[in-house]
Amino acid sequence: MRKQAKDSNNMKTAILKYNAGNIRSVLFALERLGVEATVTDDPEELRSADKVIFPGVGEASTAMNYLKERRLDELIKDLQQPVLGICLGMQLMCKHSEENDTACMGIFDLPVKKFESPVKNLLKIPQIGWNNVAGLHSVIFEHVPENSYMYFVHSYYVALGPETTAIANYIINYSAALQKDNFYAVQFHPEKSADAGQQLIESFLKL
Numbered sequence: 001m002r003k004q005a006k007d008s009n010n011m012k013t014a015i016l017k018y019n020a021g022n023i024r025s026v027l028f029a030l031e032r033l034g035v036e037a038t039v040t041d042d043p044e045e046l047r048s049a050d051k052v053i054f055p056g057v058g059e060a061s062t063a064m065n066y067l068k069e070r071r072l073d074e075l076i077k078d079l080q081q082p083v084l085g086i087c088l089g090m091q092l093m094c095k096h097s098e099e100n101d102t103a104c105m106g107i108f109d110l111p112v113k114k115f116e117s118p119v120k121n122l123l124k125i126p127q128i129g130w131n132n133v134a135g136l137h138s139v140i141f142e143h144v145p146e147n148s149y150m151y152f153v154h155s156y157y158v159a160l161g162p163e164t165t166a167i168a169n170y171i172i173n174y175s176a177a178l179q180k181d182n183f184y185a186v187q188f189h190p191e192k193s194a195d196a197g198q199q200l201i202e203s204f205l206k207l
Contacts, residue, residue, distance in 0.1 A: 011205065013037040014049035016076070019066045020058040020088055022189070029191035029201055043075050050081055051205055055191075056088025057153070060112070061100040063092060073105050082207040083183050084140075090178065090185035091156060099156050108178050108185070110161045115171050123171055126155035131168050133176040133188070138165035140184055140203045141177070148196035150176070150188035158187060 013030065015023055017039045030037050037053070038045060046052055054076065056063065067073040076083065076093075085093045092104045097112035104112070115125045130149045150168075157174035160167065166177035168187070178185045184204060190197030 011035065011050045012048065013051045013053065013205070014046050015039045016046065016052060016054045016072070016089075017041040018056075018063060018072065020056040020063050022055050022057040022087070022191075025189070025191045026053060026055045026086070029198060032198065033202055033205065035205060041070060041072060043072070046072075046075060046079070051207070052076075052079055052081060052083045054083060054085040054089035054093070054185075056086060056090075056092065058088050059099060060088065060091060060097040060102040060104070060156075063088060064102055064104060067092070067105075077105055077107055080182060082204060084201075084204050085183070085185035086191070087154060087187060087189060090187055091158060093178075093183060093185050094158055097156060107183050108158070108161070108163050108180055110158050110163065110175065110178070112156050112158055114156050117171060126153060127170045128153050131170060131176075131188070133166045133168050135167045136165065136177075138177060138179045138184065139207065140179075140200050141166065142203055143199045144196050144203075150186075150190065150193040150197060152188045154187060 091112045093107040094110045095106045098114045117123045132147045163178045164175040165179045168176035190200045
């Protein structure tokens, strides 16, 4: 049996509720660690949480509009506790996305670009499936082996930059993970990435 995350009975974990999918699989991953999470878009619940998870499967401009209408974009940027962005959540934490020319939150000063296959139909877009991650150098990867395989589903990628903490390659090298201060983000889905992904989630919860 996997050891539960530190102080899981007392820790308040919030999952940001917005018009994006995949929240249920994140909840299941937390449950496997003995952690109960609240799915919420309530500002006070988000501010008072010990950890905030910003998941996402969806389209950038629609998601950003939802966040801006509720001023959740500004709230997220002001959070002081550890925040983990996943997939679209990571992209929305960047500066700008090519997906419908969307201005994002700018926590990470990096662009989000669309994959372009060098030869038509040579590589399928979106990238769907397992891919290895390398160059791991964030505390959330402390117990994740180098070149571990994680599960990806995405048509857009975050360029490399000083905030990159893991690299993957599909057509081009890109940021598989980012970190700046209390903000952590991953392009892959740790909740669907077997033991390596579960270990990353556990390490995040222990911050």
